Amino acid sequence: EIVLTQSPGTLSLSPGERATLSCRASQSVSSSYLAWYQQKPGQAPRLLIYGASSRATGIPDRFSGSGSGTDFTLTISRLEPEDFAVYYCQQYGSSPLRLTFGGGTKVEIK
């Protein structure tokens, strides 16, 4: 099983600041199969980024994804009040089938 380790566990920032979230995989992951989600309390996760760097429909361009191999990054260029939430990375592999999520990074208001 591929383990995804997200860091930091909690990120305390102010609105307007830049957020950099890390997702490290225990084995190489195809960039096509790395996604990021945002989850707010009491809500389902929402797809932000797929294919490591492609924004999902309706996602503002302040969200960007990058990385390859075992190291991936989600960047929020300027935090808006609605961006304070928990963020998860997720990987998929088809042969053998493997699908796992990272443990999450909470972005909280400083």
Next chain:
Amino acid sequence: QVQLQESGPGLVKPSQTLSLTCTVSGGSISSGGYYWSWIRQHPGKGLEWIGYIYYSGSTYYNPSLKSRVTISVDTSKNQFSLKLSSVTAADTAVYYCARFRGDSSGYYYGHFDYWGQGTLVTVSS
């Protein structure tokens, strides 16, 4: 706009079988390239993929839950279902249904693009 809605009992007794159904609207469950999925989230914890099913009936399960999980599909009702047997308190969680976009027509995808709102299932006597 695809929408998914979970339904089923919110309380299940230990050792019994948890049963949930997900109703899909705004799109056909028989669309190629999509896998209909169940994911759960223990209280205050992260996300755990349970498994998914293709409209043809092919199923794929998380190895850690495989012995207790059955996912089925009813294309005539645009629904798919989850059964988790021999539940314990450790199965108490919010259960989400979601659409997984997989590889299709030479494009490579592996992500969940639509989610239900989730339903809390508590295992308790």
